[in-house]
Amino acid sequence: MAPLAQPRKTASGESGKAASGESGRSASKDSSKAASGDSSKAGSGGIAPHLLAWYDAHHRELPWRIAPRALASGTKPNPYRVWLSEVMLQQTTVEAVKAYFRAFVEKWPDVEALAAASTEDVMKAWAGLGYYSRARNLKACADLVARRGGSFPDSEASLRELPGIGAYTAAAIAAIAFDRPAAVVDGNVERVVSRLFSIATPLSEAKPEIRALVERMVPDKRPGDFAQAMMDLGATICTPRRPNCMLCPLRADCSAILSGDPERFPVRLPKAEKPLRRGAAFVAVRGDGAILLRKRPDKGLLGGMTEVPTTNWTARVDGATTAAAAPFAADWRRAGQIAHVFTHFALDLDVFQAQVSGDTPAGHFWSLPSDISGEALPTVMKKAIEAAIPGATKKPSPHTAKRPA
DNA sequence: AACTCGTGGCC
């Protein structure tokens, strides 16, 4: 589907601008800023220079980012840090990633260190960040890279072959770490471009068109900064709700702003309803305070993570099934109830607790109070444990831990 | 090609 309006035509920025009858931004203003990202590519003469000038002045400072000034001074990006941050950022907010990124690079400063770690330790460090197959693929990728001498491949195609690196991440690493003119298309870029061109086609269907448009915009110089600039723009100006078009460096190039309602882009298809599943979780507490845990299968939901014993999560609660699913017969008492929402279903869990003598059912293990916070417990499991034993999964602080209550 | 796969913040 063709865009309703095209701020810049494909073949030539100048003629497209004239044809669409929009203001000629590169002619009317900001010509002084156009030095940095000058591209010889047809049709990209307008966007990249203005975006890069904006990025130079307004970029975010992030723990994994080399600021444009430092980059210009010769500071080289660290591919390991770029890769690690990009994997963490997949479908995950910047704010959530910051602390995990710092913890990972402190614990494993380079890809060899990460390769030397156990998958179990990586899962523990990833706990709480979500999408746990990323952690397993991260470790697998580190192993492969370490085996080839510790250097990441520098081409988009080669990066794409590594576990956990898809189209977006391969392009992002190629552009940011290796200065390759790759078309980096994430959710931010999809939003920015769909607004620039008022793309009325629903997002899933419009992706090839958006990618083609981005490919035309990528400058030969500073492709990594261009990619990060597009994402910063999407994150801080061209936001999903209430975009701040008045501050946008691309407002003169934007078709959606003319419509008066840029927020209606991108167009998305309605999403499926979330079914509700129910189940029960069992928090067995030993005399020394240890809690009974087990490891989930490596694949599937919360794959490879640790959990308290639970029933299957089904549509309805069945008392007999619940009793039979307990790790052993005990004086199970209902300690609470928790609700959790996953990507494609919601979960209500009844939490039962019992004081037990200390038998260890097959496939289970005990975790002492001092160890609980370090286990590979996904958030839903921490919620369940907290419902039975408030504070049990909190990190013991030196202040509170050493003082008797 | 459609599903699966977490979590937290926002309004």
Add this chain to the structure above:
DNA sequence: TGGCCAAGAGT
């Protein structure tokens, strides 16, 4: 409050 959505990948 509940829906929306974030620097997506694997199957």
